[in-house]
Amino acid sequence: MADPQRTPSSAGKPGSQAWLFFRQWLKNPLRIAALSPSGQQLTGLMISELPQRASRVVELGAGTGVFTHALLDAGIPPDKLLVVELNAELHAYLHEQFPLVRVVNGNATELKDIATRDGFLTTGLADAVVSGLGLLSLPRALQKSIVEAAFSVLKPEGCLIQFTYGPKSPLPPDLLAELGLSARRGGFAWRNVPPASVFVFTRVRSEQLRAVRS
Ligand SMILES: C[S@@+](CC[C@H](N)C(=O)[O-])C[C@H]1O[C@@H](n2cnc3c(N)ncnc32)[C@H](O)[C@@H]1O
Structure with a gap:
């Protein structure tokens, strides 16, 4: 049966996804930060967190939507999933593939404004932010x-994956x-190209913070 959360079109096939992704990488390698979409093993490890x-x-930074797909499969309701993608062509693709998901063409740095304008925050803060951004290669200020933008939309106990x-x-x-964050290393996706590790960031509890500062 067709999945109403996605548009069943040839544009969603893995080969054409990889080609779309690679074309965006050719245009802006630093911003896309990967040659191809994340693989199944890495996707599974991200979702398991x-x-x-x-x-x-x-x-x-949803790219061609491999994590989006997996988040829906994990039971996240489409109207409770907010996706922010900076690249206009990838945004248009995501919008077509996931018509019921809130997909916004915007910059992760403006997440608070985006989530407010979209109405996502009217019913509460997020449990998790799942990031496909190439954080490692960005300057410290960015x-x-x-x-900061990610934690501004997260519940106190929420996490950035x-x-x-x-x-x-x-x-x-x-x-x-x-x-005021702590990092925990999750799984290692050795089959991914290139291999990748998952990290989970959470707020350090205020009493721990006080102990560290005193
Ligand atoms: C490494 S790709 C990951 C794509 C996908 N999540 C995956 O794992 O296959 C990074 C994605 O982040 C997007 N991106 C880069 N900077 C961004 C920003 N500041 N705000 C939102 N999206 C951004 C890129 O356009 C690209 O789609």
Whole structure:
């Protein structure tokens, strides 16, 4: 049976997705930050880090929608999933593929405004932000503004789930300390091209913060 959350068109086939993705990489390699969409193993590891009973999720940098697809399959209702994609062509593709999902063409740094304008925040904050952005390669100031934007729409116990191609956290320790965040390393997707690690960022609880500062 056709899935009403997606448009069954040839544009959604893996080969054409990879070609669309690669074309965007040719136009702007730094911003796209990967040659091809994330593979199944990495996608599975990212989704496995969703908090139990998560129902409101934001996705940043969706590309051709591999995580979007998996989030819907994991039971996130389409109207409780806000997707922010900066690239206009990828945004148009996502909009066509996921007509019931809130897909916005915008910059992750403006997430708070986007989520407010879209009405996503009227029914509550998010349980998780799933990020496909190439955070590791961004300058510190841009990392900071994206991560601050992500936490501005998260519940106090909410988390930012991020993959990285490097061996270490894509956010440096001094930035984590400045933002009051802790990092936990999740799974390692060795079959991904290139292999990637998953990191989960959460707020350090206020009593822990006080202990660290005193
Ligand atoms: C490494 S690709 C990941 C795509 C997809 N999540 C995946 O894993 O296959 C990064 C994506 O983030 C998008 N992007 C880059 N900077 C962005 C920003 N500031 N705000 C929103 N999206 C951004 C790019 O256009 C691209 O689609």
